[in-house]
Amino acid sequence: MAPTTSLTLTYFDFAGPAEPVRMALAMTGQPWEDKRVSFSEFPALKPGLPNGQLPILEVGGKVLPQSGAQLRYVGKLAGLYPEDALEAALADAAVDSVGDNHMKLAPTVQQKDKVQQMEMRQNLVRDFLPTWLGNLEKALANAGGTYFAGGKLSIGDIAVVARLVWLKEGSLDGIPTSIVDEYPLLSALIERVNAEPNIAKYHQERSETTNK
Ligand SMILES: N[C@@H](CCC(=O)N[C@@H](CS)C(=O)NCC(=O)O)C(=O)O
Incomplete structure (x- = not known):
């Protein structure tokens, strides 16, 4: 896999829609940050989130919402998304x-x-x-x-x-x-x-x- 910029996934401290993204991030073999926030921290974050929801994936300076898009993106980085x-x-x-x-x-x-x-x-x-x-x-x-x-x-x-x-x-x-x-x-x-x-x-x- 080609090296990429920093990757930070932010979600709550449970599996939910973030877990497949975390597993795919692990499969990239490159460093990534598994940022877990508490429910009490969330209200302060919410207004700054693209859809007011987690998970978000920060790729360098860009913020990617939607766990499905995140999974496909990370899947491509990790060689987990078929070319065909x-x-x-x-x-x-x-x-x-x-x-x-x-x-x-x-x-x-x-x-x-x-x-x-x-x-x-x-x-x-x-x-x-x-x-x-x-x-x-x-x-x-x-x-x-x-x-x-x-x-x-x-x-x-x-x-x-x-x-x-x-x-x-x-x-x-x-x-x-x-x-x-x-x-x-x-x-x-x-x-x-x-x-x-x-x-x-x-x-x-x-x-x-x-x-x-
Ligand atoms: N379609 C979104 C749904 C994300 C979503 O429902 N996030 C929930 C947690 S699982 C959330 O942030 N809820 C708080 C809120 O909507 O205020 C995705 O798959 O990423």
């Missing part, structure tokens, strides 16, 4: 499937009534999540079983693995941590991606801190 247009679209499709997951799960996080929240999650565990996981397992099988696009690691694999790990960590009450276990290709993908030396090093360095 169709393979790139397949990597994007895997990334977008994580967006589908977010659209379904986010309202359950916003629901503050615990009983209703659990009911919403039970419905997702029964209907949406098995379909979502099954479709991903099939997409991976159709791509040869190892990676989602181009026969090599891409931002698609990284985005999916970040979301699967988050689910498996028990980040959301009511979503069983075993939910991915019956999907052998996805389970193997998690192992494969997390065994990438740069990603393993990133996780190791983060292991002492909150990273949910």
